[in-house]
Structure formats: C-alpha cells, structure tokens
Amino acid sequence: MNLPSHMGARGGHLYLGAHDCVSLAAEFGTPVFVTDEDRIRENFRRFRAALTRHSPAVRILYAAKANGNLSVLQTLAREGAGADVFSAGEVNLALLAGMQPEHLLFNGSSKSRADLALAVEKNIRVSVDSFDELRQLDTVAGDAGAEVEISFRVNPALEVPTHPKIATGLSTSKFGIPAGQILDAYREALACTHVRPVGMHCHIGSQILDVEPFARAAEVMVQVAGEVTDIGVDLAFLDIGGGLGIPYRRGEDVAPGPEAYADVVMPVVLEGLAQLGISPELWVEPGRSLVGDSTVLLTGVNSVKSAHKRFVNVDAGFNLLVRPAMYDSYHEVVVANRADAPPVQEYTVTGPICETGDILAADRMLPVVEEGDVIAVLDTGAYGFSMSSQYNSRPRCPEVMVSGERKALMRRAETVGDLLATMEPLPWH
Numbered sequence: 001m002n003l004p005s006h007m008g009a010r011g012g013h014l015y016l017g018a019h020d021c022v023s024l025a026a027e028f029g030t031p032v033f034v035t036d037e038d039r040i041r042e043n044f045r046r047f048r049a050a051l052t053r054h055s056p057a058v059r060i061l062y063a064a065k066a067n068g069n070l071s072v073l074q075t076l077a078r079e080g081a082g083a084d085v086f087s088a089g090e091v092n093l094a095l096l097a098g099m100q101p102e103h104l105l106f107n108g109s110s111k112s113r114a115d116l117a118l119a120v121e122k123n124i125r126v127s128v129d130s131f132d133e134l135r136q137l138d139t140v141a142g143d144a145g146a147e148v149e150i151s152f153r154v155n156p157a158l159e160v161p162t163h164p165k166i167a168t169g170l171s172t173s174k175f176g177i178p179a180g181q182i183l184d185a186y187r188e189a190l191a192c193t194h195v196r197p198v199g200m201h202c203h204i205g206s207q208i209l210d211v212e213p214f215a216r217a218a219e220v221m222v223q224v225a226g227e228v229t230d231i232g233v234d235l236a237f238l239d240i241g242g243g244l245g246i247p248y249r250r251g252e253d254v255a256p257g258p259e260a261y262a263d264v265v266m267p268v269v270l271e272g273l274a275q276l277g278i279s280p281e282l283w284v285e286p287g288r289s290l291v292g293d294s295t296v297l298l299t300g301v302n303s304v305k306s307a308h309k310r311f312v313n314v315d316a317g318f319n320l321l322v323r324p325a326m327y328d329s330y331h332e333v334v335v336a337n338r339a340d341a342p343p344v345q346e347y348t349v350t351g352p353i354c355e356t357g358d359i360l361a362a363d364r365m366l367p368v369v370e371e372g373d374v375i376a377v378l379d380t381g382a383y384g385f386s387m388s389s390q391y392n393s394r395p396r397c398p399e400v401m402v403s404g405e406r407k408a409l410m411r412r413a414e415t416v417g418d419l420l421a422t423m424e425p426l427p428w429h
C-alpha cells in the first residue's frame with residue numbers, strides 16, 4: 001500500500017500530517033474521524049491550478065454532501081470555493097461558512113416549495129430538474145416579487161464506469177432532463193416571467209477513475225449549449241458537475257488527478273464554446289476529490305475472534321461508514337499502533353452493528369491484531385460522517401480537525417441525551 005503524501009509511518013505509528021494517530025485516538029477516544037485541513041487546502045489548490053492553467057473563467061463548487069461539517073465548508077470557503085448544495089440544510093451551512101450566494105447552485109431532483117422559496121429568498125441559483133419544478137419555481141419567485149436565475153440539469157444519457165448506485169447520468173437515472181426535452185425546457189423558461197435561464201448543468205456520477213466519460217459529457221454539454229444559444233439563451237455558466245474518483249485501493253487503483261481531468265475536459269469545453277462564439281464561466285463540482293483522502297476514521301479493537309474467518313471487532317460500523325455496506329466500497333485499513341509491522345494474518349474488520357453486512361474491510365492481510373489496537377480506515381473524508389446514522393441507537397462519534405501542529409474538535413461526540421433530544425413522550429403513555 002502507498003500512503004498518500006500527507007500520511008506516513010514513524011516509530012511504528014501511523015501519522016496524519018504532524019499527528020500521531022495513536023495519540024489522537026487516546027486523546028479523543030475511538031471511534032473518531034480526524035481530518036487534515038492542510039490536505040483539503042492542498043487538494044483544492046491543485047484542482048484550481050489544474051483548471052486555471054486552461055482558463056481563468058472557472059469556479060469550483062464543492063459538493064457539500066461529501067462532508068458537510070461547517071469547519072470543512074469554512075476551509076473551502078476561505079479558499080474561494082462555492083458549493084453544490086442539495087438541501088435547505090446545505091444552503092444554510094454553506095452561507096454560514098461564508099460562501100457567497102452567487103457561488104452556490106441549488107441542485108436536486110426533488111425540491112419542495114419551501115426549498116424553492118429559500119433559494120429565491122437567499123438569491124441562490126437553482127438547477128431545475130423538471131418542467132413541474134420550473135413552473136413551481138416561477139410561481140414561488142412571482143409570489144416573492146423576485147426573479148430567479150436557473151440552469152437545467154441535463155441528462156447526457158452516458159454509460160459511466162462506476163458503481164451503479166452512483167452513476168447519475170444514465171438515460172435511466174432519476175436525475176436531469178432528457179436531451180430530447182431540453183430545448184423545450186429552455187423555451188418554456190425563456191417564456192417565464194420570474195425565471196431566467198442562465199446556465200446549464202450536468203453531473204454524470206461519482207468515483208469515476210477514467211477521464212474519458214467527462215470529456216464525452218462535456219461534448220454533450222457544448223452541443224446542447226449551442227442549441228440553447230440558438231434559441232436565445234444567454235449562457236453565463238456551464239456546470240459540468242463532479243465525480244472524479246480517488247485511488248481507494250492505494251497502490252493498485254490508478255486514479256487520474258485533476259490535471260489529467262482538466263487536460264481532457266477543458267480543451268473540449270473551451271474549443272467548443274469558442275466555436276459557438278460564447279464564453280460562459282465553467283463550473284465544476286468536485287466533492288470526493290477535494291476531501292476524500294483528508295480523513296481517517298480511527299476505530300478501536302474490542303475483540304478478535306477466530307471463527308470460519310478471523311474477525312477483528314471494532315467500535316465503528318456502517319453507522320459511521322456506510323460505503324462498504326452500501327456500495328461495496330474498498331477502504332484501506334492500517335493498524336495504527338503497528339504501522340510498519342509486516343502483514344502476517346488475514347482478518348475481516350467488522351463493526352458493532354447488529355447486521356451481517358456490517359463489514360468495514362474483508363479478508364485483509366494485517367499484522368497480528370489484539371484488543372486495544374487502533375485501526376485507521378483511510379480515505380473516509382467523503383461520504384463518511386456525512387452519511388452516518390444513529391442506527392442501533394449509537395450516538396455518532398466526534399470529528400477532529402488537525403492543521404499543522406494544531407488539533408481541535410469540529411464536532412463533539414453525541415450522547416445518549418442527544419438520542420433522546422428529539423423524542424417526544426406520548427400523551428397517553
């Protein structure tokens with residue numbers, strides 16, 4: 001396994017930046033997510049530099065659902081990021097983090113009238129996903145005496161090599177307006193009184209380890225951009241979504257970096273737009289590639305069991321990291337207190353949840369593991385805590401941020417009191 005450059009092994013212990021993961025586990029308790037702020041900045045700057053090498057007219061909208069902690073949003077806001085937001089909660093957190101309303105795009109295929117009203121009130125552009133939503137938005141904006149700028153989410157009908165649950169641009173996906181209806185959608189938007197179409201949006205899926213699908217999506221977008229320009233739409237932005245994957249199988253996966261992504265996508269977009277004689281800003285919406293590798297989940301070993309396999313029973317399960325159970329995802333695991341010991345034994349790392357599928361890592365060669373060891377689950381910064389639950393009535397674990405020598409809680413651990421906080425006693429009990 002090749003550890004990413006912000007991690008390493010020293011004196012037998014795993015390090016995240018300047019911090020000994022074993023000491024972090026002792027100080028904050030396990031389980032705990034620890035995020036390296038410097039790595040997020042580095043990832044963001046690298047992504048931005050890769051894009052701006054081709055054109056300065058680009059904007060990065062961080063996909064807030066990947067990791068919605070306010071501190072993470074603040075880190076990215078200070079770097080100049082906007083956000084792809086999918087809910088009222090994400091809108092509010094992104095604004096609280098200091099992001100500008102004009103740097104947000106309200107996405108989603110099922111927005112409520114309240115969501116639409118919030119977008120209008122906060123002056124946030126909406127990526128409209130259906131004719132029904134367009135008409136509702138026109139009414140909602142009209143009621144508020146406002147005008148709202150929109151894009152449509154285009155379904156480019158592309159096959160994309162990733163897990164089917166995270167392929168979002170298939171012709172059969174729930175997202176976006178089919179290419180065959182997109183011109184009618186823009187025509188109808190042009191005729192609306194309180195809606196102004198100014199953008200175009202797509203997002204083809206997530207954890208994509210090949211840049212070609214992005215280029216093909218960009219081709220579709222440029223072609224549709226030409227068609228909507230011809231019917232009188234003045235495009236201010238073209239948003240090609242996120243989805244660039246990361247090498248979860250460290251040492252095996254070959255993941256294109258943002259440079260390879262930009263080198264393939266940007267020429268398609270820039271040359272295409274130049275031919276059309278238009279120059280909208282180019283927006284991208286990376287999530288995982290900005291925050292995925294920034295975080296380790298440190299989990300303590302409760303017990304080891306030899307059955308038909310050797311099980312390592314740890315204190316984090318799919319309540320905290322659902323990706324392996326939900327997407328068959330692979331995460332590297334490292335025994336943090338024996339980080340440079342040779343692997344000698346095959347183990348399956350399982351969580352404390354009452355489900356057979358509560359497996360974090362199956363059939364991994366590890367050093368000898370025993371009670372009290374600390375296992376680090378790598379690359380848990382995206383879709384880790386943000387997809388966590390209180391299943392089995394387990395209060396969620398804390399999140400810690402480190403930056404240089406500094407470290408601090410960015411979310412405290414939940415307590416049993418927190419589990420009860422929203423429950424109401426029934427009047428007849």
Ligand SMILES: *Cc1c(COP(=O)(O)O)cnc(C)c1O
Pocket residue numbers: 063065066084107203205206207241242243244285286287288289382
């Ligand atoms: C989830 C999502 C993203 C980010 O995807 P990543 O794979 O994390 O880069 C971007 N845009 C939209 C609309 C999304 O739903």
